[in-house]
Amino acid sequence: MLHYLAKRLLSLALSLTIASMVIFAVIEVAPGDPASFMLGTGAQEETVAALRSELGLDQSKVSRYLDWVGGMLTGDFGTSYTYRTPVAKMVGERLWVSLPLAIYALTLSTLIALPAGIYAASRRGKAGDMAVMGATQLGVAVPNFWFAMLLVLVFAINLRWFSAGGFVGWDKGLWAGLHALTLPAVALALPQAAILARVMRSALLEVLGEDFMRSARAKGLSQKQAIRRHGLRNALIPVLTIIGLQFSFLLAGAIIIEQVFYLPGLGRLVFQAISARDLIVVESVVMLLVFAVILVNFLVDMAYAVVDPRLRRAA
Amino acid sequence: MKLKTHFAAAASALALLASAAMAKDTVTYATQLEPPHLDPTGGAAQAIDTVVYLNIFEGLTRFTPDGAVVPLLAKSWEISEDGLTYTFTLQEGVTFHDGTTMDAEDVKFSLDRARAEDSTNAQKVLFSAISDVSVADPQTVVVTLSEPNGSFLFNLAWGDAVIVAEESAETLKTAPVGTGPYRFNEWVQGDRVELVRNPNYWGDVPELTGATIKFISDPTAAFAAMMAEDIDAFDNFPAPENMIQFEADPRFQVIIGSTEGETILSTNNAQAPFDNVKVREALAHAIDRQAIIDGAMFGYGTPIGTHFAPHNPAYVDLTGQSNYDPDKARALLAEAGLADGFTTTLHLPPPAYARRGGEIVAAQLAQVGITAEIINVEWAQWLETVFKGKNFGLTIVSHTEPMDIGIYGRPDYYFQYDNPEFQDVMTRLNATTDPDQRTALLQDAQRMIADDYVNGYLFQLAKLGVAKAGLQGVWANAPAAAIEIGALSWAE
Numbered sequence A: 001m002l003h004y005l006a007k008r009l010l011s012l013a014l015s016l017t018i019a020s021m022v023i024f025a026v027i028e029v030a031p032g033d034p035a036s037f038m039l040g041t042g043a044q045e046e047t048v049a050a051l052r053s054e055l056g057l058d059q060s061k062v063s064r065y066l067d068w069v070g071g072m073l074t075g076d077f078g079t080s081y082t083y084r085t086p087v088a089k090m091v092g093e094r095l096w097v098s099l100p101l102a103i104y105a106l107t108l109s110t111l112i113a114l115p116a117g118i119y120a121a122s123r124r125g126k127a128g129d130m131a132v133m134g135a136t137q138l139g140v141a142v143p144n145f146w147f148a149m150l151l152v153l154v155f156a157i158n159l160r161w162f163s164a165g166g167f168v169g170w171d172k173g174l175w176a177g178l179h180a181l182t183l184p185a186v187a188l189a190l191p192q193a194a195i196l197a198r199v200m201r202s203a204l205l206e207v208l209g210e211d212f213m214r215s216a217r218a219k220g221l222s223q224k225q226a227i228r229r230h231g232l233r234n235a236l237i238p239v240l241t242i243i244g245l246q247f248s249f250l251l252a253g254a255i256i257i258e259q260v261f262y263l264p265g266l267g268r269l270v271f272q273a274i275s276a277r278d279l280i281v282v283e284s285v286v287m288l289l290v291f292a293v294i295l296v297n298f299l300v301d302m303a304y305a306v307v308d309p310r311l312r313r314a315a
Numbered sequence B: 001m002k003l004k005t006h007f008a009a010a011a012s013a014l015a016l017l018a019s020a021a022m023a024k025d026t027v028t029y030a031t032q033l034e035p036p037h038l039d040p041t042g043g044a045a046q047a048i049d050t051v052v053y054l055n056i057f058e059g060l061t062r063f064t065p066d067g068a069v070v071p072l073l074a075k076s077w078e079i080s081e082d083g084l085t086y087t088f089t090l091q092e093g094v095t096f097h098d099g100t101t102m103d104a105e106d107v108k109f110s111l112d113r114a115r116a117e118d119s120t121n122a123q124k125v126l127f128s129a130i131s132d133v134s135v136a137d138p139q140t141v142v143v144t145l146s147e148p149n150g151s152f153l154f155n156l157a158w159g160d161a162v163i164v165a166e167e168s169a170e171t172l173k174t175a176p177v178g179t180g181p182y183r184f185n186e187w188v189q190g191d192r193v194e195l196v197r198n199p200n201y202w203g204d205v206p207e208l209t210g211a212t213i214k215f216i217s218d219p220t221a222a223f224a225a226m227m228a229e230d231i232d233a234f235d236n237f238p239a240p241e242n243m244i245q246f247e248a249d250p251r252f253q254v255i256i257g258s259t260e261g262e263t264i265l266s267t268n269n270a271q272a273p274f275d276n277v278k279v280r281e282a283l284a285h286a287i288d289r290q291a292i293i294d295g296a297m298f299g300y301g302t303p304i305g306t307h308f309a310p311h312n313p314a315y316v317d318l319t320g321q322s323n324y325d326p327d328k329a330r331a332l333l334a335e336a337g338l339a340d341g342f343t344t345t346l347h348l349p350p351p352a353y354a355r356r357g358g359e360i361v362a363a364q365l366a367q368v369g370i371t372a373e374i375i376n377v378e379w380a381q382w383l384e385t386v387f388k389g390k391n392f393g394l395t396i397v398s399h400t401e402p403m404d405i406g407i408y409g410r411p412d413y414y415f416q417y418d419n420p421e422f423q424d425v426m427t428r429l430n431a432t433t434d435p436d437q438r439t440a441l442l443q444d445a446q447r448m449i450a451d452d453y454v455n456g457y458l459f460q461l462a463k464l465g466v467a468k469a470g471l472q473g474v475w476a477n478a479p480a481a482a483i484e485i486g487a488l489s490w491a492e
Helices: A002-029 A034-039 A045-055 A061-073 A087-122 A127-141 A144-158 A174-208 A211-218 A223-252 A255-260 A266-275 A279-307 A309-314 B002-022 B046-052 B104-115 B152-156 B219-227 B240-248 B277-286 B289-297 B326-335 B352-367 B379-388 B405-409 B420-431 B435-451
Strands: B026-031 B061-063 B069-071 B074-079 B085-090 B130-137 B140-145 B182-188 B192-197 B210-215 B252-267 B342-348 B370-376 B394-399 B456-468
Touching: A002 A061, A002 A279, A034 A045, A034 B379, A061 A279, A087 A127, A087 A174, A087 A223, A087 A266, A087 A279, A127 A174, A144 A174, A144 A255, A144 B219, A174 A223, A174 A255, A211 A223, A223 A266, A223 A279, A255 A266, A255 B219, A266 A279, A279 A309, B026 B046, B026 B219, B061 B152, B069 B074, B085 B104, B104 B130, B104 B140, B182 B210, B219 B240, B240 B252, B240 B456, B252 B277, B252 B352, B277 B326, B277 B352, B277 B456, B289 B352, B289 B456, B342 B352, B342 B379, B352 B370, B352 B394, B352 B456, B379 B394, B394 B456, B405 B420, B405 B435, B420 B435
Parallel strands: B026 B210, B342 B370, B342 B394
Antiparallel strands: B061 B069, B074 B085, B085 B140, B130 B140, B182 B192, B192 B210, B252 B394, B252 B456
């Protein structure tokens, strides 16, 4: 187990180093100067130069890269060029929207998908299976931003149950916060649930065909008991993989949904920062997201080992 | 009997509650762009002014909704005969939101800070004529200019020229402290800024007790927020195609006005073949302005024939000089030796007027044999390649600064128009304070750039305001980027 852990940790560190180089290089190559952007078309050359030196943009790329990485290692993510606030603080505030939204959506999608997938697998070929598969086909095909607009039209504009977007803040209470995140969470969750349900179904079907399932039935367990005791655990590995991928996607990839519901989340922060050439914010947030994705993968790897003892011994 | 009185009391109490709930005394306004910070003296973003100008910060003079310049923190002023000395008398009893007094020292500090060597004021050029600022007494400031400047009082009305205090100047970006009728309360980044009424305001205390300004960039989300009545008004609605729906809905009022944005097909005058005036004239006749206004802006916008706002009294209508005439355009191209046309680039920044307008312009140019290769760019890229690098053939952009015809007097400005005669008119304009003479010079300037076909003049950008039916005092036009909360009230 220790060996397995060490190997995973090493690959984690290596991925992060390479990612930091790629991110820095790609963002620095993009044309556009943050100081000119901030000062606009009326500014004089000398004003732009004054601002560039104030922001430290007149230093060499290498020294800026080293400053950036060195800062991150000590927990300092730099200061936003445009907002003039520490990036860590900005990310912290945005995480209070993005993280609960991702967890909310993932919880919804898992709660819908696992029972649906299990139900479909146990009714293979029957009407129930057909219905679930039909619904998931639709769910996979519908783009989430379109679904989001539909939700706004029905529940915000016509029924007025929810507001059309924005986020009141958690200081207005847990209920108010969850209420504001409900439509976006549903919009994110349903397409994810559709994918997850299909994976759950096929994973379980595969397991149901295994010899050990037949043995379980032969020793007198009912179909339900056999699935619960032996089937589920073995079908979980692909499901865990997908859940891990989906969490990363929900955390980093909710940009469009955040745009539709004008939520002050991480995705929109990156989006704004890119158009303002707020390089340090883009670099640090993208780096954090990479870290989150790698961390989630790492945790999923660990979870495999928990679910499947063979992995622990093999390593 | 007793029961009845109870009932009546309860009913009247309920009625009272209901009327209290009805009398709305705050407003939730939305605008498309979030400001990067809240210091109007340290950034070019118009979004900063939209939030803070006249709400949090005030200058010596201000713009009225119709674009006139009137006294604000300066109660009155005297201008010396030679036009070089301005003596301002300040309003009395003005305090900053942190309780400190606003006096002549603050005015000196603000103007000196804006024109200093290391100043990061985006419109530093507004202050370039100042040679000295001195304090005569706490209520009197004397500003000396190195040369007469006819637009000096106008310059002082800009958001970039507001008065700030030395004590709070360093932290204005996140904690703005001004003298205005509203105080900064909270900024939830990515979502909203909240303002509360300043009880110690020196002027007339405004009607509304507070305001929330929300930032909604996506046009679809903006429409949904308006329809769901999450917001009371939208400053300049991003999707012209939705205006007809608002107009048809009795819950809303639509307020169409004009901005200071001259939308132009900017042309690289230093690049062949645009260095030939015949080619530029051909461009002008190849463009059907009304088709662009109808197609890209759903009919909102006023055609212009020069770089000047039609709502300005000094405006000259020169649209006839560059009427849509593709045959003439082809003939002019042939005269210039380009009968077979040519290929150029058309850089389009993100706003709809550019991206949608650009498609139409490219199609119209194709009709006369000019192939315009469309290149979509972000603003940062546009600034780098087009504005700074001057590496472009054509681009579409709205010049939103008020009274900015002066840019044609700068030969190094990105479209690179170099005409000494025009530069001379600008020098004379700066030195003239007589209103009639100024008007005559401004009209000469408009005609000169129209005669030289410097750029393709398309239309004046409209301001598409939408608000709930009962909201009064909304600015129809935008002489400056502003949402003046102090002017707003709800109808009874």
